[in-house]
Amino acid sequence: MLKLPIYMDNHATTPLDPRVLETMMPYLREDFGNAASRNHAFGWKAEAAVEKARKQVAELIGASDKEIVFTSGATESDNLAIKGVLEFYKSKGDHIITLKTEHKAVLDTCKRLERVRQERLDELKLLRLSQLADRDVQPEELAELASRHDIENDPTYRKWAELPTGGARVTYLDVEADGRVSLEKLAAAMTPRTVLVSIMFANNEIGVLQPVAEIGKLCREKGVLFHCDAVQGIGKVPFDVEAMRVDLASITSHKMYGPKGVGALYVRRKPRVRLAPLVDGGGHERGMRSGTLNVAAIVGFGAAAELARTELEAEAQRLTRLRERLRTGIMEQLDMTVVNGSLEHRLPGNLNISFSYVEGEALMMAIKDVAVSSGSACTSASLEPSYVLRAVGVEEDMAHSSIRFGLGRFNTEEEVDYVIRLMVDKVRKLREMSPLYEMAKEGIDLKSIEWTAH
Amino acid sequence: MAYSDKVIEHYENPRNVGTLDKNDPNVGTGLVGAPACGDVMRLQLKITDEGVIEDARFKTFGCGSAIASSSLVTEWVKGKTVDQAMTISNKDVARELALPPVKIHCSVLAEDAIKAAIEDFKKKRATRQQP
Numbered sequence: 326m327l328k329l330p331i332y333m334d335n336h337a338t339t340p341l342d343p344r345v346l347e348t349m350m351p352y353l354r355e356d357f358g359n360a361a362s363r364n365h366a367f368g369w370k371a372e373a374a375v376e377k378a379r380k381q382v383a384e385l386i387g388a389s390d391k392e393i394v395f396t397s398g399a400t401e402s403d404n405l406a407i408k409g410v411l412e413f414y415k416s417k418g419d420h421i422i423t424l425k426t427e428h429k430a431v432l433d434t435c436k437r438l439e440r441v442r443q444e445r446l447d448e449l450k451l452l453r454l455s456q457l458a459d460r461d462v463q464p465e466e467l468a469e470l471a472s473r474h475d476i477e478n479d480p481t482y483r484k485w486a487e488l489p490t491g492g493a494r495v496t497y498l499d500v501e502a503d504g505r506v507s508l509e510k511l512a513a514a515m516t517p518r519t520v521l522v523s524i525m526f527a528n529n530e531i532g533v534l535q536p537v538a539e540i541g542k543l544c545r546e547k548g549v550l551f552h553c554d555a556v557q558g559i560g561k562v563p564f565d566v567e568a569m570r571v572d573l574a575s576i577t578s579h580k581m582y583g584p585k586g587v588g589a590l591y592v593r594r595k596p597r598v599r600l601a602p603l604v605d606g607g608g609h610e611r612g613m614r615s616g617t618l619n620v621a622a623i624v625g626f627g628a629a630a631e632l633a634r635t636e637l638e639a640e641a642q643r644l645t646r647l648r649e650r651l652r653t654g655i656m657e658q659l660d661m662t663v664v665n666g667s668l669e670h671r672l673p674g675n676l677n678i679s680f681s682y683v684e685g686e687a688l689m690m691a692i693k694d695v696a697v698s699s700g701s702a703c704t705s706a707s708l709e710p711s712y713v714l715r716a717v718g719v720e721e722d723m724a725h726s727s728i729r730f731g732l733g734r735f736n737t738e739e740e741v742d743y744v745i746r747l748m749v750d751k752v753r754k755l756r757e758m759s760p761l762y763e764m765a766k767e768g769i770d771l772k773s774i775e776w777t778a779h
Numbered sequence: 780m781a782y783s784d785k786v787i788e789h790y791e792n793p794r795n796v797g798t799l800d801k802n803d804p805n806v807g808t809g810l811v812g813a814p815a816c817g818d819v820m821r822l823q824l825k826i827t828d829e830g831v832i833e834d835a836r837f838k839t840f841g842c843g844s845a846i847a848s849s850s851l852v853t854e855w856v857k858g859k860t861v862d863q864a865m866t867i868s869n870k871d872v873a874r875e876l877a878l879p880p881v882k883i884h885c886s887v888l889a890e891d892a893i894k895a896a897i898e899d900f901k902k903k904r905a906t907r908q909q910p
């Protein structure tokens with residue numbers, strides 16, 4: 326029996342697997358000890374459970390358990406990897422290379438580091454201009470005096486500016502039309518001051534897989550550390566930190582049928598990668614992440630990782646089949662639909678389609694019993710369409726028309742067939758209501774019209 | 780974001796969806812918005828020589844609130860004179876549909892569409908009256 330509503334938004338989060346919940350329950354009840362309590366059985370039991378989970382997570386990615394740092398999730402892992410590396414290796418350089426299609430946890434971390442650097446440079450300019458002008462220069466005068474004294478070419482300022490600023494310079498690489506990075510462009514962006522490349526494994530909107538092994542090889546050759554936000558791909562597609570030469574990897578439990586609020590950062594031991602912690606305190610997680618461990622959640626995360634590892638192959642096959650059924654079912658019946666991003670290099674459960682001449686939020690409202698998401702601006706507080714779709718060259722109107730389906734462990738063929746029927750019916754209805762569809766059918770070139778943009 | 784009952788009601792049962800003959804001298808067509816912004820509204824009004832709106836049709840590419848706003852104004856303008864219709868403001872639409880702040884621009888589009896359709900009708904009539 327088909328049960329409504331249907332959840333098909335597994336890139337946002339996944340349901341907790343009942344088998345995972347089972348393993349967690351004792352640690353929410355009688356086994357409540359603090360894993361850092363060294364002197365009684367409650368602590369030992371908690372510690373043993375955490376260490377078991379650490380092994381389970383490590384095994385999923387081909388790491389050793391000593392390389393796993395538990396965090397509150399991938400946002401924290403991304404922050405820790407990027408800020409931690411930048412701070413620790415500041416004498417070596419301050420340049421980061423990342424992609425325009427990364428998750429905000431990476432992009433906004435990079436933007437903050439750029440801002441920190443800019444503020445530091447402005448302070449140095451003020452200081453130097455005060456020396457040159459032999460008076461106390463005020464921030465308002467900075468722009469004018471900087472050009473009068475040609476500060477950028479002042480040898481003293483230039484020397485100061487080369488010192489570590491606590492921030493970073495960042496290159497945001499474009500991706501190709503299929504959503505993947507070009508290795509030549511990546512290599513060309515590297516400078517002697519590049520310390521970190523941060524490129525994701527699988528994209529959260531279009532599911533496109535980056536050539537992680539090739540990126541890892543290139544970074545190793547160039548002596549640059551490689552951080553990979555592997556959140557969406559881990560447990561769905563094989564990921565091995567040794568084979569792929571990844572130095573740091575962000576993982577989160579709630580995208581692989583574990584509980585929310587727990588994740589990990591993989592930190593390579595050989596050759597050793599060092600980090601400055603973001604959170605100081607009791608020195609948990611070998612000093613890299615202080616704070617009492619969330620034992621029950623970590624246990625669930627471990628169990629989820631083990632299930633993901635043992636079921637990966639069968640599940641990947643099943644999801645690929647369901648995804649193709651959904652894709653062909655929709656596209657055979659509806660004209661003017663486009664898949665966004667590479668179909669070949671893609672997560673099994675991801676389908677991102679633009680339905681021309683229909684707006685995404687209206688479409689989601691029409692299929693309200695099916696949970697999906699859209700790159701339309703109408704669904705975002707910023708009223709900007711998805712930056713990921715824009716980065717892969719999707720036109721704005723097509724970005725507004727996009728729907729992301731995220732198939733997961735608990736979706737069935739029956740659900741997929743229901744969604745196909747519903748989508749086809751609702752897209753047709755909305756197109757009947759769309760002036761653009763009518764105009765396109767009449768052969769009017771929509772680009773030739775002077776729209777009253779507002 | 781949760782939608783108001785009135786938005787849902789209009790969205791699920793939109794009134795007056797369709798197309799009028801744009802070459803009819805008594806039909807004014809307003810096409811506002813832009814595909815790149817995610818919203819395009821086309822409102823057509825059939826206006827008698829006495830200046831009374833006797834029919835209205837719309838087609839909209841946009842979110843549910845934009846579709847509901849269009850549907851609502853087609854109901855409102857019918858039977859009104861051109862001058863009365865010109866006084867309908869986006870605030871009336873937003874209030875009636877209980878639109879949240881991020882959806883106000885959808886109601887602005889509806890107001891603009893009425894004005895654009897009437898403008899088009901007046902232009903047509905002016906050219907017709909030229910000897």
Ligand SMILES: Cc1ncc(COP(=O)(O)O)c(C=O)c1O
Pocket residue numbers: 336337397398399400401403428430525527528529554556557577578588
């Ligand atoms: C690619 C990617 N990175 C990071 C995150 C953030 O993960 P978390 O929710 O665990 O902080 C997400 C989840 O939205 C994601 O999809």
Ligand code: FES
Pocket residue numbers: 702703816817818840841842843844845881882884885
């Ligand atoms: S049309 Fe975009 S928010 Fe209404």
